[in-house]
Amino acid sequence: MYTLIAMIACPYDGASAQEAAVCTQYQAATSGIPSKGVPIVPDALLQDIKTAVPCLVTLISGLEPSITSPKMPSDAGSKLLSATAALRAIMARQSALDAASGTPNDTTKLNEFISLFRDKDNVAVVSVLTYAARSDIYDARLNSVLILGNIIDNTTVCxxxxxxxxxxxxxxxxxxxxxxxxxxxxxxxAPWAYFENYDAIEQTRAVLSAKVGENPDYKTTRTILDNIDKRLRSQTNQTNRSVPLPGEFKTACKNYIDAYRAKHTITGTFKY
Structure with a gap:
């Protein structure tokens, strides 16, 4: 979806330039001296989520060349903390609007946030957030996990x-x-993973289940692994596990795996 938007936007240099100019204020708002604390994006910049969310997602994508390990450089880490805190604030506001709507289990406003995010996200964005979710900075882990838990899908779960x-x-x-x-x-x-993702999730679950075994130190991990197993088993041969991942997303995943393997050790073989 995000690829199509990029292709449409290219011919309109004026529109692209205007979008870049608007997003400049978010770049400025998330910039600062790390030793002086994480910059807080002004609330005024978060009111129009149709501007704020795409700009903040694009900003995170731009951090991908700098964030290639859980140990983030201080300047990139500070900018990421600022951007993810802003996105988390928007999510909280959208959820509050849903809760106040009077409709039970209403997620209309949160879904609006998710749609805006997914329109701009890609494996680079999710890579940055994934490194943050496993980093040594608590707030980076918390912000990124909350965001990823809402926006992750078949195009980026690899x-x-x-x-x-x-x-x-x-x-x-x-x-x-x-x-x-x-x-x-x-x-x-897991319950709606396409073929390649389903296979990779199951392979990962099996390897990690064998590794943690009955070790009491991994009680939480084991519980999550059991839940993944149940969610995978909810699929049948008539659901997504039999459907191949669309070509452009399969290629993006394969390229990401190859690039990751060039810098880090990873186990397992994947069908992307």
């Missing part, structure tokens, strides 16, 4: 799947916490 197959997660306590975070995120997609 990213946290790849990270879950990185043995480095076992080397630190925050990495182990990050693993539980990422398992919770991929569980969202």
């Amino acid at each position: 990213v946290p799947i790849v990270h879950l197959n990185d043995p480095e997660l076992d080397s630190t306590d925050y990495g182990k916490n990050g693993r539980a975070n990422l398992l919770g995120i991929i569980s969202v997609v």
Whole structure:
């Protein structure tokens, strides 16, 4: 979906330039000196979510070359914390509007946020958020997990799947916490995962289940893995697990896996 939008926007240089000019204020609002604290995006910039969400997602995408490990550079980490806090604030406001609508289980406003986010997201955006979800910074983990849990889908779930197959997660306590975070995120997609994603989730679940075993230190992780198993089993041969991932998304996942493997160790073989 985001690829199509990019293709449509290209011929209209004036419109693209105008969008870039509008987004400049979000770049400025999230910039600062890390040692002086994380910049807070002014509330006035968050009122129009049709502007704020695309600009903040584009900003996060631009951090992808700098954030290539859970140990984020201080300047990029500060900007990411600022942007994700702003997105989290928008999500909270949208959810509050749903709660005040008077309609039980209303998610109309939150779904508006999700749609705006997905229109601009891609594997680069989810890569940045995935590194943050397994980082040593608590607020980065919290913000990113809350966002990913709402926006993750079949087009981008391959990213946290790849990270879950990185043995480095076992080397630190925050990495182990990050693993539980990422398992919770991929569980969202499990009941409607396409063929390649379904296979990768099941393979990852089986490997990690064998690794954690009955170790009491991994009680939470084991619970999440059991939940993933149940959610995968809710699918049948007539559901998405038999449907191939569309070509452009399959290619994006394969390219991401190849690039990740070039820098990190990952286990498992995937069908992307």
